[in-house]
Amino acid sequence: MARKDFKIISNWVKPNSKVLDLGCGDGNLLQILSKERNITGYGVDISIDKIIKSLDNNINVVHTDINKKLDYFKDKSFDYVILAQSLQVVDNPVNLINEMLRIGNEVIISFPNMGYWKSRLYLFLKGKMPITSELPFSWHSTPNIHLCTIKDFKEMCDLNQFVIVDEVISSNNDEKGSIRLLSNLFGESAIFKIK
Amino acid sequence: MNIVTEQKLHVTKPLNLKSGNVLKAYELAYETYGQLNAKKDNAVLICHALSGNHHVAGYHEGADKPGWWDNMIGSGKPINTDKLFVVCMNNLGGCHGTTGPVSINKDTGKEYGFDFPIVTVEDWVRTQKVLMDALNISKWQFIIGGSLGGMQAFQWTLDYPACVSNSIIIAAAPKLTAQNIAFNEVARQAIMGDPDWCNGNYLKNEKVPKRGLALARMLGHITYLSDKSMAKKFGRDLKEEKFNFNFDVEFQIESYLRYQGEKFVDSFDANTYLLMTKALDYYDPFNEVDFDKKITISNSKYLLLSFTSDWRFPPSRSEDIVKTLINYNKNVSYACINSDGGHDAFLMKNDNYFEVMRNFIENNIDG
Numbered sequence: 001m002a003r004k005d006f007k008i009i010s011n012w013v014k015p016n017s018k019v020l021d022l023g024c025g026d027g028n029l030l031q032i033l034s035k036e037r038n039i040t041g042y043g044v045d046i047s048i049d050k051i052i053k054s055l056d057n058n059i060n061v062v063h064t065d066i067n068k069k070l071d072y073f074k075d076k077s078f079d080y081v082i083l084a085q086s087l088q089v090v091d092n093p094v095n096l097i098n099e100m101l102r103i104g105n106e107v108i109i110s111f112p113n114m115g116y117w118k119s120r121l122y123l124f125l126k127g128k129m130p131i132t133s134e135l136p137f138s139w140h141s142t143p144n145i146h147l148c149t150i151k152d153f154k155e156m157c158d159l160n161q162f163v164i165v166d167e168v169i170s171s172n173n174d175e176k177g178s179i180r181l182l183s184n185l186f187g188e189s190a191i192f193k194i195k
Numbered sequence: 196m197n198i199v200t201e202q203k204l205h206v207t208k209p210l211n212l213k214s215g216n217v218l219k220a221y222e223l224a225y226e227t228y229g230q231l232n233a234k235k236d237n238a239v240l241i242c243h244a245l246s247g248n249h250h251v252a253g254y255h256e257g258a259d260k261p262g263w264w265d266n267m268i269g270s271g272k273p274i275n276t277d278k279l280f281v282v283c284m285n286n287l288g289g290c291h292g293t294t295g296p297v298s299i300n301k302d303t304g305k306e307y308g309f310d311f312p313i314v315t316v317e318d319w320v321r322t323q324k325v326l327m328d329a330l331n332i333s334k335w336q337f338i339i340g341g342s343l344g345g346m347q348a349f350q351w352t353l354d355y356p357a358c359v360s361n362s363i364i365i366a367a368a369p370k371l372t373a374q375n376i377a378f379n380e381v382a383r384q385a386i387m388g389d390p391d392w393c394n395g396n397y398l399k400n401e402k403v404p405k406r407g408l409a410l411a412r413m414l415g416h417i418t419y420l421s422d423k424s425m426a427k428k429f430g431r432d433l434k435e436e437k438f439n440f441n442f443d444v445e446f447q448i449e450s451y452l453r454y455q456g457e458k459f460v461d462s463f464d465a466n467t468y469l470l471m472t473k474a475l476d477y478y479d480p481f482n483e484v485d486f487d488k489k490i491t492i493s494n495s496k497y498l499l500l501s502f503t504s505d506w507r508f509p510p511s512r513s514e515d516i517v518k519t520l521i522n523y524n525k526n527v528s529y530a531c532i533n534s535d536g537g538h539d540a541f542l543m544k545n546d547n548y549f550e551v552m553r554n555f556i557e558n559n560i561d562g
Contacts, residue, residue: 018524042521048547051530055498055554062517063530072518 005084005110006032008168008191012108013037017079020103022066022096023086025050027059041078044070067091070099078104085189087111088144094160097194101162110191113169115149115184134189150184157194166193197253197269199226199262201292204329210287210322216312220301223326224292225249225284228268229276231332237560238332239274240323241283242340242347245415245471246463248291251283252276266544273552274339278560282330287322288314288471290464297398297464309395309466316343316478320350327358334358337556341365341541342508343471346478349516352497353480353489361559363552365500366541368512369519370479375507378418379472382411386465395466408465409456416455421504421537481519490523497527498555500548502540528555 006029013019015037021030024043027050033039043054043061054061062072066083067090081104083096088111090096100107112134113119122130129139137144148156150169157164169187183190204223211217226249231238241251241264252268254261268274268281285293288311296311327335338359340348345367352362371379386392389407393400425448432447444450480486499517501510510531520527532548534540540548 040524042527048530048533048551051528052547052550052554055528055530055551056558058558059528060526061528062521064514072514072521074522077522 003028003085004170005189005191008170009033009082009084009108009110010036012166012193013039013080015039018077020044020073020078020081022070022081022083022100023089024054024059024061027054027057027061029082029084030054030059031057066096070103073103075102076105080104080106080108082108084108084110085112088147090146093146094156097160097162101195105195106165107162107194108191109194110189111148111153112189113150113184113187114147115151116188117185120185150187150190153190153192157192162194164192164194167191197228198256199228199250199253200256201226201249203292204326206322206325208325210318210325212312212318213315214313218287218294218312221287221294221322222292222298223284223287223294223322224289225282225326226251226253226262227283227330228252228281229279231280231330235332236334236336237279238327238330238335239279239281239337239339240327240335240348240351241268241274241281242319242323242338242344243283243286244340244342244344245475246412246459246468247344248289249283249285249293250291252281264542266542267549267552273549273556274337275556279336279556282326282332284323284326286314286319286471288467288474290467295464296466296470306398308398311466311470313473313477314470315474316346316350317354319347319474320354323347323351324355324358334360336560337361337363339363339365340367342367342538343475346475346480350478350480352493352495353486356489356493356495359493359495361496361498361555363498363500363555364513364516366502366505366508366513366538367499367516368508369481369516371476372512376476378414378507379476382414383469383472385410385414386469389465392465397465403460404465405457405460408460408463408468409453411465411468412459412463413452413456416452418507419537419539421506421535423504423535424537427535490519490525493523493525495525496559497525498551499527499529500541500551501529501531502534502536502538502548503531504535505538505540507538 017039019039019041021043024045027043030043043059046065051063081100119130168191169183171186171188207220209217209219250262252262252265270277285291288295290297296307300307338348338351345364348362348364351359386407389404391402392404429448499513501513517529530551536543
């Protein structure tokens with residue numbers, strides 16, 4: 001089952017382009033992109049288990065930590081550098097995005113929106129950090145150290161002169177109508193393309 | 196139990212070595228495992244490291260120990276001989292069957308000894324290609340090597356790009372550092388400083404530079420292990436219960452190293468050791484004039500592996516190769532395996548290491 005953000009990313013990626021997928025996991029996004037868009041490229045992951053799975057999926061994969069300088073990759077050597085659902089785990093999101101912009105012509109980032117009404121309601125009613133099916137960790141033992149809302153993300157982009165060229169806010173189907181007006185409230189996850 | 200026997204190829208076509216010397220005729224000793232299929236597209240070349248040889252897997256008749264990489268190669272193992280035809284050759288200048296310093300020079304009727312010409316990684320690749328042609332193989336599905344063997348697996352993709360589908364380079368480096376060369380030089384000095392080395396002509400003098408070769412091996416062995424693995428295996432354990440306050444063997448590590456040195460002397464030639472270390476020192480493909488042209492042509496897929504505790508060729512050295520390959524848009528994957536085994540980790544069983552090997556090989560068996 002392809003993840004919802006993978007479908008949108010695949011729509012954005014031009015055929016035959018060169019893609020770098022940071023935090024590539026099992027390599028599923030690159031598999032989809034090579035099938036649907038005939039891309040070439042590499043995945044990067046810090047976990048040896050993910051490297052083993054990516055190799056099983058026949059993906060080119062490099063075992064390294066995306067929090068460190070990505071000097072494997074030269075300036076502007078990729079059409080797209082993608083960070084799918086991993087922004088929240090990186091040490092320094094701004095540094096990483098700068099590094100992604102150095103390597104790629106375009107940067108695609110997807111992340112879960114902490115401004116989603118269910119998260120707000122969870123915190124409001126329970127008075128505790130939200131635990132959801134997508135983010136199933138307790139606050140004290142979570143890899144997700146930099147969760148943000150759509151509004152937070154846009155503010156960070158403004159502050160750092162990251163130019164947003166495209167965005168898709170996805171939600172569950174019942175809330176499609178509301179999403180245009182109140183995306184930070186009704187968007188479950190967000191995908192941005194920046195330059 | 197798989198019984199294997201050594202095979203030999205006699206080559207009469209002269210070989211022009213990188214050094215400018217010519218070897219008029221020579222013999223290549225090799226072993227094979229598994230069956231070459233009808234399409235001849237399941238052949239694998241294993242390249243051995245400094246002290247290795249062609250007996251890489253299975254058992255020799257009557258032997259109680261298998262080949263040096265038997266945990267990796269065999270039926271159902273990551274390099275699966277149910278599907279693959281595996282070839283391993285003793286490198287030129289070796290001392291286990293292929294022509295080297297202990298072989299008879301037909302021109303003189305005596306052993307080559309120290310007169311055996313210097314050989315390089317490129318020369319080895321050339322002779323491996325001679326064997327490949329003799330076996331009627333046109334493409335290796337995989338070329339696999341650790342350490343110095345990894346350098347050969349890499350060089351193949353530069354020198355014979357049409358003959359390699361996949362190159363697996365384990366615990367290797369694109370060239371030696373000053374520290375690496377320094378260790379090699381101390382090893383060489385240990386051998387050449389032994390009076391029994393007799394200026395390289397110990398065979399004629401019916402002597403063996405045992406002390407020097409053992410010392411070289413002891414030094415090498417330290418660099419193949421990690422501080423942690425030595426601490427775990429030996430710590431400060433004593434042979435006897437107490438200090439004897441003399442210079443006999445007291446600590447277990449001393450005993451172990453002396454044993455390794457003595458064992459090595461029985462199975463290895465000192466002049467071969469000198470040659471192998473020189474081949475390592477000279478290797479530097481990135482700085483060859485035609486590197487850019489050669490790497491651009493290479494169509495091989497690459498897998499690189501390193502081990503966290505390897506300080507002889509640490510992960511950063513493998514990463515230098517990965518960086519270069521990415522820069523040239525090659526299909527390359529890289530895994531750094533968590534291990535206390537030091538440089539020798541590439542010879543040891545390790546779940547993650549073996550899974551990486553198995554998955555890469557399984558997915559690339561058919562082109």
